[in-house]
Amino acid sequence: MPTTPLQQPSCLSARGRLTRGIRLGLPIFLGYMPVGAAFGILARSWGFSPLQAVTCSATALAGAGQFFGLSLMRAGADVASVLIATTVVNLRYVLFGATLSPHVKSAPLAGQAALAFSVTDETFAVNMTDLRQGTGDPWSMAGVGAIAWTGWVLGTALGVFGTGLIGDPYRFGVEFAMPAMFTALLVAQAEDKRHVIIGIMAAVLTIVCALVLPGKWYIIAAAVGAATVGTVVYR
Secondary structure, X not given: OOOOOOOOHHHOOHHHHHHHHHHHHHHHHHHHHHHHHHHHHHHHHOOOOHHHHHHHHHHHOOOHHHHHHHHHHHOOOOXXXXXXXXXXXXXXXXXXXXXXXXXXXXXXXXXXXXXXXXOOHHHHHHHHHHHHOOOOOHHHHHXXXXXXXXXXXXXXXXXXXXXXXXXXXXXXOHHHHHHHHHHHHHHHHOOOHHHHHHHHHHHHHHHHHHHHOOOOHHHHHHHHHHHHHHHHHOO
């Protein structure tokens, strides 16, 4: 079977590898558009101005963290509480960054910072799959991040300016948008029985921890617990 440029990124120029990353990230773009629109709709319905909603997505790119922060602000939480809570929810990105860091050492510091900004659950999954296949590099990762960011911000803008045409967003089930995306991501990344078992373990730990831990700490506790057990059992 002949190889294609997509399979041989080392033969491509920097621009070609960037374009290749954009192609890899197109499914994320398509997935982020409706979820970003859901965020824009909710942000507007809860009192955000169009500029505030779009700026939030353009500068945060936090997905679930943005929905969570939005719900806290709607509930009347102060700024410090929102910042602390969303930081806890997004602590998983520290682990993502540590995993990706050995693969981006060739990029300049500014480039590494840009790649760090573009890390999300979905871009991490796509980039790690690409790196495991030996075809990923900082340029392709930049393409994945750029197209993902574009989809998220564009989706938010569409939601912001389409709010008046939609009416009550909850009748369409927009609150299920992020859980649905995370579920699809888990299914796509479950390569063998080990991943399925650890995923089930994380789900069980999430339920148990939610009953005993305050706030959203159960999310971090369940993720770290399941990952630790998986590491020990499946060395």
